[in-house]
Amino acid sequence: MKQRLTVNGQVYEVHIENLRARPIVATVNGQRFEILTENDEPAQIKQAAKENPIKTFAQNPSLDNARSLTAPLPGTVVEVLIQEGDAVQAGQTAFVIEAMKMKNSIRVARDGVIKKIFANAGQSVTHKQALAEFEE
Numbered sequence: 001m002k003q004r005l006t007v008n009g010q011v012y013e014v015h016i017e018n019l020r021a022r023p024i025v026a027t028v029n030g031q032r033f034e035i036l037t038e039n040d041e042p043a044q045i046k047q048a049a050k051e052n053p054i055k056t057f058a059q060n061p062s063l064d065n066a067r068s069l070t071a072p073l074p075g076t077v078v079e080v081l082i083q084e085g086d087a088v089q090a091g092q093t094a095f096v097i098e099a100m101k102m103k104n105s106i107r108v109a110r111d112g113v114i115k116k117i118f119a120n121a122g123q124s125v126t127h128k129q130a131l132a133e134f135e136e
Contacts, residue, residue, distance in 0.1 A: 032076075032124045069108060069132045071125045075099030080121055082132065086114045095119065095131055106131065 001019070005012045015027045023034040079096035082088060088108045095106040112134040119131045 030123075031120075032122065067134050067136065068130045069094060069106065069134075071095075071097060071119075071127060071129045071131055072106065073097065073099050073104065074125060074127050075104070077119045077121055077123050077125060077131075078103060080117065080119065082108075082114050082117065084114055084117055088112060088114060097125065110134070 002013070002015045005014055012028050017025045017027075023036050026033050026035055075097040076099075077095055078098045080094075081096070082092075082094045088094065089111050090108055092108045093105045094108050094114075097104050097106055114132050115135040116133040117131070118133070119125055119129070125131065
């Protein structure tokens with residue numbers, strides 16, 4: 001079920017996969033949430049990046065491959081080990097993605113400075129989805 005909701009003047013696109021499933025999986029502006037209702041357990045929203053403000057990301061930004069780090073497989077980002085502005089070296093682990101119950105370290109292929117991060121912990125990503133962009 002897809003809905004457009006407005007809260008305090010901010011428009012959100014919400015997609016709920018199955019209201020009968022537990023936890024309920026909802027995608028809000030491209031970010032995935034798992035929700036348990038008060039009838040199931042105390043109300044909870046599972047989101048790994050609690051200290052960071054909620055960000056919205058394009059579903060699959062198309063960037064020049066030389067300037068971006070992309071997901072080599074679909075899965076869920078469980079750790080983001082870099083920040084915007086960080087100087088990184090080839091081989092450095094930038095993200096950890098869980099796919100089929102296995103954690104996969106996503107390493108940087110070249111030296112550079114991170115300009116923008118497109119994924120955060122708890123977010124589902126697709127194959128070849130841009131995770132981060134390098135400065136030129």
